[in-house]
Amino acid sequence: MFYMFNVGTQITVRDVDSDAFKEFKAEAIKRGLTLGAALTIAIEKFNSEKKPKLKFSDWKATSWGKGTEHLSEEVDEILYGGK
Amino acid sequence: MIFIDASVFLAKDNLSDVHHQKALAILEDVEKDKYGSALTSDYIFNEVVGVTCRKKSKEKAIELGRKILHSTSLLNINDHLLEKSWNLFIESGFNFSLVDCTIIIVNEILKIEFLATFDKEFKKIKEIQVVD
Numbered sequence: 001m002f003y004m005f006n007v008g009t010q011i012t013v014r015d016v017d018s019d020a021f022k023e024f025k026a027e028a029i030k031r032g033l034t035l036g037a038a039l040t041i042a043i044e045k046f047n048s049e050k051k052p053k054l055k056f057s058d059w060k061a062t063s064w065g066k067g068t069e070h071l072s073e074e075v076d077e078i079l080y081g082g083k
Numbered sequence: 084m085i086f087i088d089a090s091v092f093l094a095k096d097n098l099s100d101v102h103h104q105k106a107l108a109i110l111e112d113v114e115k116d117k118y119g120s121a122l123t124s125d126y127i128f129n130e131v132v133g134v135t136c137r138k139k140s141k142e143k144a145i146e147l148g149r150k151i152l153h154s155t156s157l158l159n160i161n162d163h164l165l166e167k168s169w170n171l172f173i174e175s176g177f178n179f180s181l182v183d184c185t186i187i188i189v190n191e192i193l194k195i196e197f198l199a200t201f202d203k204e205f206k207k208i209k210e211i212q213v214v215d
Contacts, residue, residue, distance in 0.1 A: 017192045023163050054153035056095070056110035063098040064139050071138055072094035072102045072201050076180050078134050 008036060085118035085214065086190055087155060088200035089130040092123075096147050102201045102215075109199050109214055118197045118214070122156040124189060126182045160185050164192070177207055187211070 028038035064071070071078070087110075094106035113121045128151055135144035151157075160168070168184040175184065183204065190198060190211055198205055199214045206213050 015194065019167070020163055020192060054150060056114050056154055059095060059150050059154070061096050061098050061103065064096075064143070065099060068097055068138060069099050069101050071097065071134060072090040072100050072106070075089050075093070075130055075134055075202070076183070078137060079130060080180050 084193065084195045085113060085121050085197040085199055086186060086195050087113070087121055087123045087127070088186065088198065088202060089127045089134065090201040091199045092127075092131045092147065092151055093134060094201060096150070105201070105215060112214075113199070120156070121199075122158050122195075123151070124158045124160055124185060126160050126185050128152075128157060130182060158189060158193075160189075164188055167192070177204065179204060 024038065024042075025035060028035055031038070033041075090102070091106050091109060094100040094102035095110055097103060100106070112118065128148065131151060132144045132148045135147050164185060167188045168181060171184040171188060172179065172181045179187070183202070186198065186200075186205075187208060189195065196212055197214050198211050201215050205211055
């Protein structure tokens, strides 16, 4: 009788932010997971994220009227009282 | 990769905005993959909805919010990103809001080359290539 085991894939990853990885590793340990298991969960979550469907070119723009001409420059001023 | 700031979404949706044509051109290039994949964050989403609500209407804010949710990947600012952004906000000599600091940190950590924004303040950050 033959058994087949999914032994997983070994990977080496470059350019991972060290602080983010430290936090990830600590969280995996806290949850009792191996790094591989935690990473698989993270990858599955990433893969399951819905890809955007609406194209920017399909946006229908409208005129917001007088007094809104500079809103794109005034975000911080409107929300936080200016820079 | 390119990060899209609130200013670009607002200009894109509003025909009256002084930067409307530029926003159209930027997002047309984004659609053609000129900058690689595009994303924004939940903090930016909140800014767009907040400004639209305050200056136009809640109905318009919902409409624009839905467009963003259906067209752009949204990154959640987690504890780690917030802590780094908060430290930058405290230490930065520039006049950035906390949300601006989250943009700088996200671009640094995810190694995002481009930032689509009409906020000139970001041109002071030499590591960020502003697309405007």
